[in-house]
Amino acid sequence: MALREKPGSGLELTRRFEKSFGFFWHATHQQIYRILARMVDAGDLTVEVVGQAGRPDKKVYRVTPAGERTLADWLATPAPMEQFRSDLAVKMRGASYGDRAAVLDVLRAHLVDHHVRLGHYLQLEKEYGTDPGSLDDQTRDQYLVLRGGIRLEEFWIGWVSDYLRAHGDDPATTAPAPAPTPASSPTSGPDDMTQGEIR
């Protein structure tokens, strides 16, 4: 996978993944392990078991030339448009079949979540300095993806604010998060919870 260009073990990768890909792709260690195993089968990776002092052994994975080719191919492959799918949209759409006030509550909660995230992302954005044009290619890509995250949060905030407003609610009371986390917050970030029921 695009980030495995630096070798590492399953858990390491999981964490690296979470940290750098976190907000636009989440994966559990389980998934990573399984995919890693599959990729070894396919010849895209090699494994090397490394013993560690005072710790369980770990398996260090490395990308093979074939793997690099696979990756390059994948990158050049046109992907079909992504299917947007959202419980929240369903709730907005179907609000009149239930307690509208309750739905608005749910939306308001989401709104603050998105504000929090946005604040977090904006914080991260600062770390790229004032002139993104001066960054090297890889870092610029990172920056641009982060910009996407920011735009995404703005999209959500705009949308549900619209909805709330149209239903006589004042989204401004769900204030634009005042002071975000001081510098870098270790515990914060894209906190994911378990999935809810669907339909």
Added chain:
Amino acid sequence: MALREKPGSGLELTRRFEKSFGFFWHATHQQIYRILARMVDAGDLTVEVVGQAGRPDKKVYRVTPAGERTLADWLATPAPMEQFRSDLAVKMRGASYGDRAAVLDVLRAHLVDHHVRLGHYLQLEKEYGTDPGSLDDQTRDQYLVLRGGIRLEEFWIGWVSDYLRAHGDDPATTAPAPAPTPASSPTSGPDDMTQGEIR
């Protein structure tokens, strides 16, 4: 499900679903059938087999009072934030591990797709008239969800345009779709293709 408030059969629902939910939730007839069966088990729906002249029998599903309660409960249930997940983001992020020009091509293709969709949605938006405030609750919800679709397309267009621009590409050449489909296009709409490889 939020739309099954009007009775109908599996295939009918599938089509209704596609038409009204289409762009923010896609479901195949298979899924619908299975979920329908499950909901009958759960007591949220009743079935009635209806014979038709010159056609296979169909099963008409209806929501029970218990089903309405289930739905209302679901609507009021706070859902955890949705996990954004995007191949495209991965490609942008990892473009330097492959042929960047090819990635830009992929992005350009997406850009036109999103422009097309946006055009389509804007067309639909017109049908709601000039004063959305005057709509009844249900129709307004429909309208507001459509607004979300529009915002979503704008998000995508903004994002990938940013990316292209940052990499010396001029997104304007991927022009803002000139003349959209004349009035209502039967064959167009959220056209979905099969999924591509992941990671």
Added chain:
DNA sequence: GAATCCCTTGCAACTCGTTGCATAGGTGTG
């Protein structure tokens, strides 16, 4: 008249992803 398509329902098999649990040694806390 034959071929083809549509309608309706459904089965089987698969992928992707999640959750819960197990193992097995090492470290830190009360």
Added chain:
DNA sequence: CACACCTATGCAACGAGTTGCAAGGGATTC
């Protein structure tokens, strides 16, 4: 010392969703 926790890997089971295929009759087309 016991308990909880971290690291590291992994199994088993499940749920959601997709694809391919089937059956059986009606309608359309050549």
